[in-house]
Amino acid sequence: MxxxxxxxxxxxxxxxxxxxxxxxxxxxxxxxxxxxxxxxAKSASFLYQLSPNELAQEFINIQVGKQKIHALYKANKGKQALGAVILLHDAFAHINDDPIISGLRTYLPNHGWASLSLETPFTTYEALPLTQNELSAEIKTRANEAIQFLREQGFQQIAIIGEGLGATLASHVAANVTDGSILTVVCINSVQHPLLSAEIHPNEILARLEIPVLDLQISTTPLGASYTNNQLRHHTIKAGNPKYTWIHLPANNLHGGATPIKLRIRGWLQRQSSQLPLAP
Structure with a gap:
């Protein structure tokens, strides 16, 4: 059966x-x-990982209202103090695990630029996302406190460098600092995020800025059709900001010493700097 x-x-x-x-x-x-x-709890875990190594000497807390924001500050080790840079990491990263940002953090101080890697509202250990208005206010407040910290160290020329979402936030911060303390903005693979309000759109902000902007696209793929799109974006932004520059770089060799990305950014900073010693 x-x-x-x-x-x-x-x-x-x-x-x-x-x-x-x-x-x-x-x-x-x-x-x-x-x-x-x-x-x-991941925040505490991150601090624990810092404690036994050299990063502990660079770790600082920046007071923002009632909360303490994590940052890594590396003083200038070059022969001449040219200025300082604020580094903003990509979404869902932290102040030292992003290969590009962490590389610049340790490289630039050897060439006259102190670095301050600042924790953004988009990290792996901030559980709940902010609303559009809260995000805008939060990043402005954090950046203003970071700028104040660098001023207290004696720096007058300050650049902001960001990657991914951090790049978009970097341009947003620069657009809201009107005292002339921001020397330049460097954006690396800037992106638009659904949580960002319409006022924080990279293309529109970069076109409104009146300071030099270096917009880097780091890609592992050939330019192809994307090159045409980015060229159109470049011309559109440059029409509003003549000091805007867009450059494509291959994404090979992100790690190590003097990588193409580091050399390009270092050269850009030096060209924008007055090269006057501004800090002891």
């Missing part, structure tokens, strides 16, 4: 199937809640 295999779902009473589905959904919700509650 031939037996007929029936799906297992037909062998289980419907009420039990519904119970299991609800239980599974509850487990998923609990797991997500645990992850959200555990996110702030």
């Amino acid at each position: 031939m037996s007929i295999k029936r799906p297992i779902s037909t062998l289980i009473p419907r009420q039990y199937c519904r119970f299991w589905r609800l239980s599974l959904a509850l487990l998923v919700m609990l797991a997500h809640a645990h992850q959200v509650q555990a996110e702030p």
Whole structure:
């Protein structure tokens, strides 16, 4: 006699199937809640990783209202103090795990530029995202405190460098600093994010800026059709800001000493600087 295999779902009473589905959904919700509650603990874990190594000497807290924002400050080690740079990492990274930002953080101080790698609102350990208005206000406040810190160190020429979402935030910060302390902005693969309001759109901000802007596209793929799109973007922004420059660089060799990205940014900073000693 031939037996007929029936799906297992037909062998289980419907009420039990519904119970299991609800239980599974509850487990998923609990797991997500645990992850959200555990996110702030990653901040403490990051501090613990810093404590036994040389980064601990560079770690500082910048007071922003009632909260302390993490940053890594590396003083100038060059023969001449040209200025300082504020570094803004990409989304879901932190102040030292981004290969481009962390590389610039250690490279530029050897050539006259002190570096301050600042924690942005988009990190791996800030659990809940901010609203559009909250994000705009938060990044402005953090950047203003970072600028004030660098001024207290004696720096008058300050550049802002950002990657990814950090690049968009960098241009947004520069657009809101009107005292002339921002020397230049360097954007690396700037992107638009759904959480960012319309006022924080990289193309529009860069076109409005009245300071030199270096817009770098780092890519592992050939330019192809994207080159035409970026050239159009370049001409559109440059029409509003004659001091805007767009450059494409290959994404090979991101690690190591004098990489093409580091050399390009270092050269750009030196050209924009008055090359006067501004800090002891």
